[in-house]
Amino acid sequence: MHHYATSDTSPILRQVAVEAIADGWPDDSGTLALLRDLATTDTDGDVRMVAVGAIAGGWPDDPGALALLRDLATTDTDAGVRQVAVGAIAGGWPDDSGALALLRDLATTDTDGDVRQVAVHAIARHHPKDRKQASD
Structure with missing residues (x-):
């Protein structure tokens, strides 16, 4: 799933992968770091929007959110x-x-x-x- 979120050429597929990772692996130690990276570096604004929404909804208590x-x-x-x-x-x-x-x-x-x-x-x-x- 990580590959789809970070490397797929389709922005729509990357968005879906970001949602799936945020929903399916919220307790995984790498999920928040991946979402932060995508929120700031993905070339597609819609992918960044999905990552931002996932961070806000899933990690409101994170000190860096x-x-x-x-x-x-x-x-x-x-x-x-x-x-x-x-x-x-x-x-x-x-x-x-x-x-x-x-x-x-x-x-x-x-x-x-x-x-x-x-x-x-x-x-x-x-x-x-x-x-x-x-x-x-």
């Missing part, structure tokens, strides 16, 4: 990857001290309108007090 998601939310070249990372940060770490600041920043500065929209929705959903203050 939030830092990786923050990095991807602000630096990935693919807007879809940034959207998934923003949504994962908002949903998985709503009480993190830097999450709201990051969402506010992305809501106004990301170059992609869909990423800005995800950030605005995340603020409204996960930080209702901030939403009220913004409307005053």
